[in-house]
Amino acid sequence: MLVVQKYGGSSVADAERIFNVAGRIAECYDQGNDVVVVLSAQGDTTDDLIAKAAEIDPNASKREMDMLLSTGEQQSVALMAMALNKMGYAAVSLNAMQVGISTTSEYSNAKIKLISRGRIEQELERKNIVIVTGFQGINKYEDITTLGRGGSDTSAVAIAAALRADKCEIYTDVNGVYTADPRVVKDARKIDEISYSEMAELASLGAKVLHTRSVEIAQKYNVELVVRSSLTREEGTVIKGENSVEKILVSGVASDKDVARVTIEGIDDKPGKAFEVFALFDKKKISVDIIIQSIGRGGTNDISFTIEKSSLKNVIQLLEEYKEKLGAKKITFDDKIAKVSIVGAGMATHSGVASLMFEALYDAGVNIKMISTSEIKISVLIDEKDEESALIAIHDKFQLAMQSLRQN
Numbered sequence: 001m002l003v004v005q006k007y008g009g010s011s012v013a014d015a016e017r018i019f020n021v022a023g024r025i026a027e028c029y030d031q032g033n034d035v036v037v038v039l040s041a042q043g044d045t046t047d048d049l050i051a052k053a054a055e056i057d058p059n060a061s062k063r064e065m066d067m068l069l070s071t072g073e074q075q076s077v078a079l080m081a082m083a084l085n086k087m088g089y090a091a092v093s094l095n096a097m098q099v100g101i102s103t104t105s106e107y108s109n110a111k112i113k114l115i116s117r118g119r120i121e122q123e124l125e126r127k128n129i130v131i132v133t134g135f136q137g138i139n140k141y142e143d144i145t146t147l148g149r150g151g152s153d154t155s156a157v158a159i160a161a162a163l164r165a166d167k168c169e170i171y172t173d174v175n176g177v178y179t180a181d182p183r184v185v186k187d188a189r190k191i192d193e194i195s196y197s198e199m200a201e202l203a204s205l206g207a208k209v210l211h212t213r214s215v216e217i218a219q220k221y222n223v224e225l226v227v228r229s230s231l232t233r234e235e236g237t238v239i240k241g242e243n244s245v246e247k248i249l250v251s252g253v254a255s256d257k258d259v260a261r262v263t264i265e266g267i268d269d270k271p272g273k274a275f276e277v278f279a280l281f282d283k284k285k286i287s288v289d290i291i292i293q294s295i296g297r298g299g300t301n302d303i304s305f306t307i308e309k310s311s312l313k314n315v316i317q318l319l320e321e322y323k324e325k326l327g328a329k330k331i332t333f334d335d336k337i338a339k340v341s342i343v344g345a346g347m348a349t350h351s352g353v354a355s356l357m358f359e360a361l362y363d364a365g366v367n368i369k370m371i372s373t374s375e376i377k378i379s380v381l382i383d384e385k386d387e388e389s390a391l392i393a394i395h396d397k398f399q400l401a402m403q404s405l406r407q408n
């Protein structure tokens, strides 16, 4: 079998952890498998590098940031190959240039376009264990790019897809994907199986366990994923096609504090105004999430929407500039908010899920500021200070609802 394993930063944080992981890699190799390993930077290395750059220039160019951040992964692959060599295994480390991982040009948020199989396959034929840098690629200018924070998952899945690997295992410091963040919700349970679509939603709605893109690629190329711990032998969570997964009402609850709400007050109630506003953001590549337009009164509307906190300064600046042209009266914002969401494939066919969620929030005395729904998710925007109580209340409510559904 051809197995791709990915180990996150905490799994390779120090020499002891590196040898622990090397042991697991060796075990897989000894079972007769071809093994390709993708690694993240050790521990807090990426954050430390970002801090280092900030000492020089907090607004350093993204090209140079990528040049710098990509060194973290280069350290871990070399160290891992050394550990395996020391244990008597043939291993070779490769970076994105050596493998041929081509990405789009945008620095710090590049997307993988193509992965050459030649070099990796050559090394596998030589019976080497191949250790590849996660998180990085090369663009058409032959510059190093990075894939966004947490992007090593995406490297691993893309490599597994390119090599048509039989297995793709994502090793981390938790036992799998949970129904909620176990540090906040004590009753959170490990999920045994979850569909690609649900996992993609959970990841993009704030569950930190997998990079969203990695799940999208897994779905597109039908790569079955397992998320499990590098520190225990416990079975992890399997992520696979919708049809082979039991449709559960609500699979998980996630929350995201990286959101800000912006409101444009008193825009003229005329065709083309929403277009004008959002075309502006589109041009600047600012992504907008929930959008609500109020019912017009006295010939004007309010439009509220959410964005990532990091774009807030930009967005406010932009809107202040264009305020007059848009015919808007006032721009306001709120960045002390959280987006709490529930995800479940079963909600498409079960009514009453939204009202259960709202009931839980009511019980907990949490006020809802905005609501958005899709086939398999419901999100609410609430005060940041209510995040924890909301998560616990919603999780409790659905745990009870699921028990009673099972009994029926």
Ligand code: ASP
Pocket (backbone or CB within 6 Å): 008, 009, 040, 041, 046, 047, 072, 134, 135, 148, 149, 150, 151, 152, 153
């Ligand atoms: N080292 C990078 C980061 O911390 C990529 C990763 O860990 O997946 O974001």
Ligand code: MG
Pocket (backbone or CB within 6 Å): 008, 009, 040, 150
């Ligand atoms: Mg990381």
